[in-house]
Amino acid sequence: MINSVNKYGVQITEEQIRERSKKLGESLAKKSISRASGKDDILIIQMINTLDLLKKTINLFSTRIREWYGLHFPELTDKIIEDHVLFSKLISIIGNRENFTKENLQDKFSFKDYTLNEIVTQSQNSMGAEIDLDNIQKYADLILSIELYRTRLENDLDELMNGATPNLTTLVGALIGAKLVASAGSIKKLAMLPASTIQLLGAERALFRSLKSSAKSPKHGIIFQWHGIRSAKPWHRGKISRLLSGKISLAAKLDYFSDKLLGDQLLNEVNQKIEEIKRKFPNPPKKSQKKSQNLSKKKRSKKRR
Amino acid sequence: MIQPNIRPHPKFVNVFISGPSEKLKLYTKNLDKGNVIYGEKIILKMDEEFRLWDPYRSKLAALILRGTQKIYLERKTTCLYLGASSGTTISHISDIVSNGLIFGVEISERSLRQLIQNTSSRKNIIPILGNALNPQEYSMLIYKPVDLIYQDVSHPDQANIAIRNANLYLKEGGKIILFIKSQSIKSTEKPKEIFQNELNTLKSANLKVLEKINIDSYAGGHLGVMLEK
Numbered sequence: 463m464i465n466s467v468n469k470y471g472v473q474i475t476e477e478q479i480r481e482r483s484k485k486l487g488e489s490l491a492k493k494s495i496s497r498a499s500g501k502d503d504i505l506i507i508q509m510i511n512t513l514d515l516l517k518k519t520i521n522l523f524s525t526r527i528r529e530w531y532g533l534h535f536p537e538l539t540d541k542i543i544e545d546h547v548l549f550s551k552l553i554s555i556i557g558n559r560e561n562f563t564k565e566n567l568q569d570k571f572s573f574k575d576y577t578l579n580e581i582v583t584q585s586q587n588s589m590g591a592e593i594d595l596d597n598i599q600k601y602a603d604l605i606l607s608i609e610l611y612r613t614r615l616e617n618d619l620d621e622l623m624n625g626a627t628p629n630l631t632t633l634v635g636a637l638i639g640a641k642l643v644a645s646a647g648s649i650k651k652l653a654m655l656p657a658s659t660i661q662l663l664g665a666e667r668a669l670f671r672s673l674k675s676s677a678k679s680p681k682h683g684i685i686f687q688w689h690g691i692r693s694a695k696p697w698h699r700g701k702i703s704r705l706l707s708g709k710i711s712l713a714a715k716l717d718y719f720s721d722k723l724l725g726d727q728l729l730n731e732v733n734q735k736i737e738e739i740k741r742k743f744p745n746p747p748k749k750s751q752k753k754s755q756n757l758s759k760k761k762r763s764k765k766r767r
Numbered sequence: 768m769i770q771p772n773i774r775p776h777p778k779f780v781n782v783f784i785s786g787p788s789e790k791l792k793l794y795t796k797n798l799d800k801g802n803v804i805y806g807e808k809i810i811l812k813m814d815e816e817f818r819l820w821d822p823y824r825s826k827l828a829a830l831i832l833r834g835t836q837k838i839y840l841e842r843k844t845t846c847l848y849l850g851a852s853s854g855t856t857i858s859h860i861s862d863i864v865s866n867g868l869i870f871g872v873e874i875s876e877r878s879l880r881q882l883i884q885n886t887s888s889r890k891n892i893i894p895i896l897g898n899a900l901n902p903q904e905y906s907m908l909i910y911k912p913v914d915l916i917y918q919d920v921s922h923p924d925q926a927n928i929a930i931r932n933a934n935l936y937l938k939e940g941g942k943i944i945l946f947i948k949s950q951s952i953k954s955t956e957k958p959k960e961i962f963q964n965e966l967n968t969l970k971s972a973n974l975k976v977l978e979k980i981n982i983d984s985y986a987g988g989h990l991g992v993m994l995e996k
């Protein structure tokens with residue numbers, strides 16, 4: 463192209479072409495940029511709600527297929543395979559329990575030796591009945607196609623969240639981030655909420671219950687699903703969730719009001735403080751009596767539902 | 768603190784290393800002195816800044832540490848980078864092709880905006896907002912054919928993205944480096960089948976596979992593939 467331009471007698475160097483292209487690229491990018499257009503919010507909320515429903519559906523369908531296929535190969539249902547999706551995959555690809563041979567399983571799956579042997583032995587000694595598997599296999603295919611759609615949707619949501627709320631997404635991941643956005647109503651609204659409200663987003667029902675029954679008020683809503691809280695000792699959870707909700711509030715503000723990318727830093731700070739909390743409070747507090755009272759109350763209210 | 772002994776990589780131009788071979792660290796020489804892109808560490812040595820290149824953040828660094836034969840980057844290489852994101856890897860490539868050129872395509876406005884902020888003083892990066900699936904969209908900015916396509920897009924259709932861009936912009940004999948993630952294509956297939964399907968599509972478009980490298984230990988489920996047009 464440089465040659466063709468020079469042929470017509472225009473004096474332009476590669477350096478100049480490059481500079482102009484860079485400027486053009488930058489200004490084209492800036493033009494189409496409109497911050498927090500609101501388009502993302504709507505999509506994020508639709509996608510996370512759909513994901514939620516798909517997950518429930520897969521669980522529900524899987525319970526059903528376990529029961530149905532259990533007529534044929536109950537041992538697989540009862541003991542060996544806990545993962546729902548893997549279970550449907552086995553039914554779809556292998557089907558009849560007579561085909562659960564070492565070769566077939568190794569060819570299509572990657573089981574550990576122990577599980578592999580267990581499946582093969584159980585299939586040879588199964589107490590199940592011979593039934594027509596055609597409909598069950600179609601049902602398994604249906605579950606798998608829902609699962610396929612679910613993972614794709616999850617990937618798309620991940621991408622959308624990384625673009626729309628990079629700080630929040632780095633801090634707590636796309637799924638929890640999206641649930642927070644959905645619960646607050648929009649990215650803007652989330653950015654405006656105080657940390658104490660963020661801490662309870664998604665726990666509204668539990669909060670209401672605690673007001674009625676005067677049980678101890680719940681400490682965490684959606685953020686309770688964050689691995690750092692789930693895996694924490696019970697007496698650390700309250701502290702960690704206060705800490706995290708503060709950072710979430712900051713991340714959402716950064717996402718909505720600025721272009722700064724500080725998610726990694728926020729996450730580091732959270733992890734460091736968690737270590738500190740662990741060091742400072744190695745043992746559970748000694749209010750054991752009161753606690754057990756509360757606990758039994760909670761249990762009761764659960765049963766009533 | 769002891770200064771690490773930074774020395775040129777034995778195979779790759781403008782790539783630097785320190786440490787023993789089992790704990791090798793990678794660096795590139797900062798083209799844009801005084802600026803860091805993603806919080807990477809900087810080692811100062813005789814007037815030069817060496818930016819630590821993190822294989823967990825950048826799949827190209829992972830490829831190098833996993834022992835790839837070639838990275839097809841020379842000082843004057845022209846490169847089309849698909850999935851530029853906010854600039855982690857592209858900034859290291861920019862250090863390497865110090866007299867070359869990179870067209871960086873990214874679909875996310877926010878990431879690209881970040882890229883522009885991070886790299887506006889790097890003369891060899893041209894930022895492009897666009898969808899790598901529709902390469903004709905950005906033809907007005909790619910003013911010359913490229914030697915290399917570097918593709919790291921989170922998209923299920925890796926093979927087609929590579930083929931379309933190679934058809935329009937890659938020189939005959941030019942190379943492609945791309946990454947396939949098993950999970951982003953079909954969750955119910957085994958990773959092996961996924962990789963094989965993508966490779967078959969690439970081969971059927973007359974792209975020759977030169978090398979395949981598993982970088983799972985740095986980037987879960989990813990395979991790096993080098994191809995030639």
Ligand SMILES: C[S@@+](CC[C@H](N)C(=O)[O-])C[C@H]1O[C@@H](n2cnc3c(N)ncnc32)[C@H](O)[C@@H]1O
Nearest residue numbers: 850852855856873874875898899919920921922
């Ligand atoms: C894994 S990130 C790339 C990271 C980057 N290569 C690095 O190491 O610094 C993938 C990027 O691909 C972008 N992307 C996804 N689909 C795309 C498409 N169709 N066209 C262009 N970019 C796309 C995403 O927005 C995301 O920024």
